[in-house]
Amino acid sequence: MDGAPPPASPTGLSAYVAVSQLLGLTLLAATGAWLGRYRGGVAWQGQLQFNVHPLCMVLGMVFLQGDALLVYRVFRNEAKRSTKMLHALLHGLALVIALVGIVAVFESHRAKGIADMYSLHSWCGMAAFVLYLVQWLLGCGFFLAPGASFSLRSRYKPQHIFVGIALFALSIATCLLGITEMLLFNIRDSYSQFVPEGVLANTVGLLLVAFGLVVGYVLTRDEWKRPPLAEELALSMDFKTLTEGESPGGSQ
């Protein structure tokens, strides 16, 4: 296969991925604009520490998590192991950024004497973060560390994919809850008069939903799943016969 051009991407995939990235970047910009224009900006110290929370959660738990899910579609002609590493690295980065966002809200609550973990937003958010961490650890254990057999990986993979997409959806729903909480705590009386902050924050919510829908569509469309490369298929049979263990094949 050396020297042969890589197979072309399926029709439409690149356009949908481009739209997802455009929506994701617009989402980040709109979140920044909301916090900068109407909430005083972002800082680690003082009153503005709270604002680190929404920025980090949208960046980590939505944008980076979504892009980590897309790598098997975008880098469909790269070696499976490199794509796996990128998938794990992006999710790892998302987890670190989300952790910074969680620390920010707990510290901000402590400074202001506000109770923690009483709201539906906090319950959903903590569940999403803890399960996302567990999913990442299990993913590394099953698919990156040596030791898991071919059959164990095959049985775990569908669960890993379902839980991954479900946690992405739960993360987006949790962000929508956070937007509603922030608006009702800050502009409760003027929200119903369609003030610019309310309209902008609602738009951030719609962008979150739109990003989730486009990423979800790209991930679940059958024809766009990553096919095993020719050399992976050959290797897969050899590995299976020799070791009953690792197989780099199979669509993801």
Next chain:
Amino acid sequence: MDGAPPPASPTGLSAYVAVSQLLGLTLLAATGAWLGRYRGGVAWQGQLQFNVHPLCMVLGMVFLQGDALLVYRVFRNEAKRSTKMLHALLHGLALVIALVGIVAVFESHRAKGIADMYSLHSWCGMAAFVLYLVQWLLGCGFFLAPGASFSLRSRYKPQHIFVGIALFALSIATCLLGITEMLLFNIRDSYSQFVPEGVLANTVGLLLVAFGLVVGYVLTRDEWKRPPLAEELALSMDFKTLTEGESPGGSQ
């Protein structure tokens, strides 16, 4: 095939469906308990008209919508046309109940002088309802009315399935937003003290998420998809050859 016992359901499917129904009924009971115990109950006239809204939306847009999605898994050995009719009827009933819930909130707002359609909850909810109605009309047009060709149905079906699951997820997210709005409008000052109403309403939120996850898992698990019955496969070929039109075959 006459007289032969129907094929058994795949292992685990019945258990997951039973869990989904248990979660769904618990969700309805918990919603009723919240409205009855802490919000004064439900009535079409007067102050309590608002409470018709959450009850109808959870019943229509979540419980019935979820069950309508499950019919192809639960009635996997029934004739395709009967299952389709049931799928359309349950979605139709869900739409009617949701419409009652929407009328209730608009009338309640008018009586109290509250503005409509300013919140993220209302934007997401109206989008979900309108798209759900469009999806139902398109589904009836493509799959129940005569006229749509076999190839047109085959091309539309994956889009119908993706949009169906996405709207179910958006409906659940919108209910979570509604719970948060109700709590922050009614018990804003005591919510952070873990008062029983707050804990119960948060639990309703977790039940919504759990119902969505179990239904989503049943729907997306490959081995649980409805296989075409033997007589459908034979008919499918005949129909296709004869008419290039209708085919009752294909897994759903």
